Amino acid sequence: MRKRRATDRPTLADVAAQAGVSSITVSRFFNEPARVGEQARARIQAAVEALNYVPNLAAGGLASAHNKVVAMVVPNISGPIFAHTLQSLSDGLSSAGYQLLLASSYFSLEAEERAVRAFFGWQPAALVLTSRHHSTGTERLIEAAGMPVIETWDLAQRRQPYQIGFSHRQVGRDGVGYLTARGYKRIAFVHNSAAGDLSAQERCEGYIEALKERGLEPILYTPAAEIGPLEAGAQALEALMNRSRARPQAIFFANDNLACGAVLAAQRRRLTVPGDVALFGFGDYAFADKLLPSLSTIRPPAREIGECAAQHILALAEGRTPPRQVSLPCELMSRESA
Amino acid sequence: MRKRRATDRPTLADVAAQAGVSSITVSRFFNEPARVGEQARARIQAAVEALNYVPNLAAGGLASAHNKVVAMVVPNISGPIFAHTLQSLSDGLSSAGYQLLLASSYFSLEAEERAVRAFFGWQPAALVLTSRHHSTGTERLIEAAGMPVIETWDLAQRRQPYQIGFSHRQVGRDGVGYLTARGYKRIAFVHNSAAGDLSAQERCEGYIEALKERGLEPILYTPAAEIGPLEAGAQALEALMNRSRARPQAIFFANDNLACGAVLAAQRRRLTVPGDVALFGFGDYAFADKLLPSLSTIRPPAREIGECAAQHILALAEGRTPPRQVSLPCELMSRESA
DNA sequence: TTGTAAGCGTTATCAT
DNA sequence: ATGATAACGCTTACAA
Numbered sequence: 001m002r003k004r005r006a007t008d009r010p011t012l013a014d015v016a017a018q019a020g021v022s023s024i025t026v027s028r029f030f031n032e033p034a035r036v037g038e039q040a041r042a043r044i045q046a047a048v049e050a051l052n053y054v055p056n057l058a059a060g061g062l063a064s065a066h067n068k069v070v071a072m073v074v075p076n077i078s079g080p081i082f083a084h085t086l087q088s089l090s091d092g093l094s095s096a097g098y099q100l101l102l103a104s105s106y107f108s109l110e111a112e113e114r115a116v117r118a119f120f121g122w123q124p125a126a127l128v129l130t131s132r133h134h135s136t137g138t139e140r141l142i143e144a145a146g147m148p149v150i151e152t153w154d155l156a157q158r159r160q161p162y163q164i165g166f167s168h169r170q171v172g173r174d175g176v177g178y179l180t181a182r183g184y185k186r187i188a189f190v191h192n193s194a195a196g197d198l199s200a201q202e203r204c205e206g207y208i209e210a211l212k213e214r215g216l217e218p219i220l221y222t223p224a225a226e227i228g229p230l231e232a233g234a235q236a237l238e239a240l241m242n243r244s245r246a247r248p249q250a251i252f253f254a255n256d257n258l259a260c261g262a263v264l265a266a267q268r269r270r271l272t273v274p275g276d277v278a279l280f281g282f283g284d285y286a287f288a289d290k291l292l293p294s295l296s297t298i299r300p301p302a303r304e305i306g307e308c309a310a311q312h313i314l315a316l317a318e319g320r321t322p323p324r325q326v327s328l329p330c331e332l333m334s335r336e337s338a
Numbered sequence: 339m340r341k342r343r344a345t346d347r348p349t350l351a352d353v354a355a356q357a358g359v360s361s362i363t364v365s366r367f368f369n370e371p372a373r374v375g376e377q378a379r380a381r382i383q384a385a386v387e388a389l390n391y392v393p394n395l396a397a398g399g400l401a402s403a404h405n406k407v408v409a410m411v412v413p414n415i416s417g418p419i420f421a422h423t424l425q426s427l428s429d430g431l432s433s434a435g436y437q438l439l440l441a442s443s444y445f446s447l448e449a450e451e452r453a454v455r456a457f458f459g460w461q462p463a464a465l466v467l468t469s470r471h472h473s474t475g476t477e478r479l480i481e482a483a484g485m486p487v488i489e490t491w492d493l494a495q496r497r498q499p500y501q502i503g504f505s506h507r508q509v510g511r512d513g514v515g516y517l518t519a520r521g522y523k524r525i526a527f528v529h530n531s532a533a534g535d536l537s538a539q540e541r542c543e544g545y546i547e548a549l550k551e552r553g554l555e556p557i558l559y560t561p562a563a564e565i566g567p568l569e570a571g572a573q574a575l576e577a578l579m580n581r582s583r584a585r586p587q588a589i590f591f592a593n594d595n596l597a598c599g600a601v602l603a604a605q606r607r608r609l610t611v612p613g614d615v616a617l618f619g620f621g622d623y624a625f626a627d628k629l630l631p632s633l634s635t636i637r638p639p640a641r642e643i644g645e646c647a648a649q650h651i652l653a654l655a656e657g658r659t660p661p662r663q664v665s666l667p668c669e670l671m672s673r674e675s676a
Numbered sequence: 677t678t679g680t681a682a683g684c685g686t687t688a689t690c691a692t
Numbered sequence: 693a694t695g696a697t698a699a700c701g702c703t704t705a706c707a708a
Binding site: 007057058059065066067069078080090097101102104114115119120140141264285291292 | 394
Binding site: 013027028031055057062063065 | 688
């Protein structure tokens with residue numbers, strides 16, 4: 001009988017010995033305190049504090065096949081978009097004793113699959129993803145998951161994983177509704193310079209739809225692909241305002257970075273905003289209210305998505321069945337630029 | 339002999355059976371592939387793919403007392419400051435197969451202690467903190483940690499945990515150096531409106547030191563405590579510019595939020611920046627280059643701290659001994675406002 | 677190069 | 693209310 005303990009940290013057995021009870025009673029002390037007697041409870045409490053005991057969660061998880069961890073994959077942590085969702089998810093979970101495992105995919109399906117595969121090794125209580133497009137390997141893993149999978153941000157038609165997000169199409173419609181209500185008729189839409197942004201494409205479709213319903217003509221502009229978003233926004237403003245015919249009165253940008261580029265370009269070119277042209281974004285990034293003029297935009301329910309995901313996970317852990325799909329409303333931020 | 343497996347996920351034994359070897363050989367296949375024979379390796383590889391096997395990391399961690407997880411506590415995830423450190427730490431670790439466990443403390447020592455205690459249960463390979471001030475409970479936990487603890491961002495004199503950060507005092511000195519080199523003599527410093535920001539206090543000390551060396555007089559201003567940073571910055575600009583004597587030519591703000599408030603206030607009041615007054619911040623937040631005028635500031639090595647922490651952790655995992663304390667340089671971002 | 681046995685620290689199951 | 697025992701899935705120690 002060879003011992004091979006690597007650390008000298010106290011175990012459940014140590015606490016039990018010190019408290020004069022068996023290990024399982026100490027286990028119950030943590031998991032079902034009501035089932036432990038008055039005196040035993042007091043003695044265990046004292047032993048736990050004396051030994052500064054912290055339960056080994058890996059061992060507990062192995063025994064119970066139920067780890068209090070939730071794994072999340074986001075495209076990036078430091079970007080303006082997902083941090084709020086991350087924050088509120090983490091907060092909602094930590095109050096229930098769950099930990100958050102995090103990885104970023106940088107919009108790469110391969111990186112996402114690697115992360116998901118690694119996460120699976122921890123048998124998390126749930127897996128939260130930030131997209132609905134996955135590699136086939138990821139899909140395979142998800143199918144055999146044995147744990148709830150929550151796709152956030154976008155909403156898709158499929159029914160397999162849980163979905164919590166908002167309607168990008170509605171964002172496009174709402175933007176147009178706001179701008180037409182302010183009297184603008186010739187409204188342009190500027191695409192994301194980064195290709196493959198399917199969500200932005202949906203916003204554009206909503207924009208076109210809403211315009212057509214009002215008998216207005218879409219004006220589309222796609223910036224060069226190689227340039228950054230700020231330059232792309234400036235380029236779009238330049239190109240659209242130099243038009244001789246159908247020069248837009250308002251420009252709806254695929255995101256706030258583009259809109260910001262346009263606001264800055266307008267400043268430097270002494271264009272009056274919204275007098276000469278109204279500018280409208282999407283995202284409500286941190287700088288939106290700090291620009292001059294401040295940027296009118298649509299705030300996605302980033303925080304709310306994280307909160308809702310946390311509630312879903314806790315509900316599932318308790319055996320309740322949350323709705324398969326939740327669509328959360330965006331908020332229109334009416335500021336100076338439009 | 340009662341079975342109580344909760345999932346139907348394949349185990350090492352299943353793979354071993356399918357490949358016609360023993361479990362330990364499959365274990366070696368993952369951990370020391372070189373020690374497994376050519377044919378066995380091929381058969382195991384096939385079995386792993388056929389079963390879509392993912393190793394149970396909790397079980398592995400329990401057996402080896404060595405979990406490939408790193409835990410980090412940040413004050414907040416979504417703020418402008420720590421996200422980059424988080425991102426680069428996560429990236430540096432994930433390439434080596436480590437996962438990141440995350441919690442936020444909201445600058446609360448109690449919340450930090452709760453997070454650290456919960457993390458301990460996972461026996462992570464390292465614990466990364468974002469401050470050097472902890473509750474006594476946290477200190478107790480850290481002492482008995484049995485794992486490396488890395489304090490990031492600030493640097494302190496103690497030698498117990500590893501430290502990776504930068505000198506706030508030097509930031510204060512560098513700001514003054516830059517401003518005096520641009521010809522400004524009367525330079526004010528505006529404190530953080532949020533009390534208890536000891537790092538900002540250190541920057542202020544560096545500012546005073548550098549001024550004294552040049553025979554200049556410090557001008558200090560502390561905004562009201564209850565107001566937000568943008569309002570505080572505006573208030574400071576107002577108060578300092580309304581002075582009849584010793585009106586500053588330049589203002590050095592404790593952070594970019596304050597400076598941003600001043601930039602916006604200057605815009606609306608038609609004050610010329612830097613003509614009437616130069617404005618200088620700290621942090622290089624995302625909006626700094628998007629303001630009008632763009633904000634001159636000092637960029638802390640946020641990304642570099644995360645990278646360095648990741649390297650430290652990987653070095654320690656290999657038995658190497660990284661330096662106890664690393665001081666990383668900040669970068670002065672010379673823009674329009676000063 | 678491969679295998680056997682035991683043990684990691686906890687919880688499920690069954691028993692009292 | 694409390695306990696004895698085995699099991700969770702893997703790795704270490706030792707052996708062949």
